[in-house]
Amino acid sequence: MKFQPYKWLILLFAAFGFACDSGTTTAVNNTNAINRNTVTVATATPAVPANTVIVDDVVPDDLDVPYVPTHQSIVDEMLTMAEVKGTDVLYDLGSGDGRIPITAAKRFGTRGVGVDLNPVRVKEANKNAEDAKVTDKVKFIQGDLFEQDFSEATVLALYLLPEVNMKLRPKILEMKPGTRVVSHNYDMGDWKPEKSKTIKTPDGETHYVYFWRVPEKKQ
Numbered sequence: 001m002k003f004q005p006y007k008w009l010i011l012l013f014a015a016f017g018f019a020c021d022s023g024t025t026t027a028v029n030n031t032n033a034i035n036r037n038t039v040t041v042a043t044a045t046p047a048v049p050a051n052t053v054i055v056d057d058v059v060p061d062d063l064d065v066p067y068v069p070t071h072q073s074i075v076d077e078m079l080t081m082a083e084v085k086g087t088d089v090l091y092d093l094g095s096g097d098g099r100i101p102i103t104a105a106k107r108f109g110t111r112g113v114g115v116d117l118n119p120v121r122v123k124e125a126n127k128n129a130e131d132a133k134v135t136d137k138v139k140f141i142q143g144d145l146f147e148q149d150f151s152e153a154t155v156l157a158l159y160l161l162p163e164v165n166m167k168l169r170p171k172i173l174e175m176k177p178g179t180r181v182v183s184h185n186y187d188m189g190d191w192k193p194e195k196s197k198t199i200k201t202p203d204g205e206t207h208y209v210y211f212w213r214v215p216e217k218k219q
């Protein structure tokens with residue numbers, strides 16, 4: 001079994017909570033901005049008995065990117081920028097709660113596939129697809145994005161990290177020419193985007209959306 005530092009952190013926080021007997025509930029949550037190795041301990045509303053430790057996510061220790069959901073306004077912009085339509089096949093690498101493929105399926109009837117290494121996210125995404133009544137259009141797979149075959153995609157959606165985008169470049173270049181690639185916040189190094197946009201979310205944070213097309217293969 002792998003050593004999972006998050007589990008130890010959670011256990012430590014739990015032990016601390018019990019020792020202090022503060023009467024509050026401790027929740028271990030994700031953070032709002034992508035930031036490696038950050039665990040936030042927040043005080044939750046007391047809807048559950050005092051001293052209950054809520055672990056909403058036991059994060060696999062081999063994740064390349066932490067979970068941070070894309071704000072819905074940015075999801076909408078990503079789909080608009082990539083001109084997603086009903087005939088597309090959209091892949092979201094690191095799909096989180098599934099909001100990008102699910103929104104595309106709901107809005108345009110797009111077929112979508114989400115891949116996430118974290119089984120908690122995959123379960124959540126499948127439940128969200130059920131609630132949105134789009135299980136005939138989208139599916140969520142547990143797996144490593146670096147091992148996933150996404151060559152059937154006509155649109156690739158990403159919200160990863162700069163170095164992960166860079167590692168994906170060779171595989172993106174093997175995709176069908178014309179495949180649209182849209183990325184939240186992070187660019188692709190020296191690949192010049194065809195379009196880009198700066199967006200402010202209601203919390204005042206500035207986000208970026210970038211768009212490229214896979215070029216014709218060099219002879």
Ligand SMILES: C[S@@+](CC[C@H](N)C(=O)[O-])C[C@H]1O[C@@H](n2cnc3c(N)ncnc32)[C@H](O)[C@@H]1O
Nearest residue numbers: 064065068069070094095096116117144145159
């Ligand atoms: C920043 S979140 C983006 C979630 C979603 N795409 C969105 O925009 O709302 C990144 C996601 O990538 C997943 N992830 C991290 N490393 C991965 C890997 N090697 N393979 C597949 N998924 C991974 C995480 O579990 C997390 O859900």
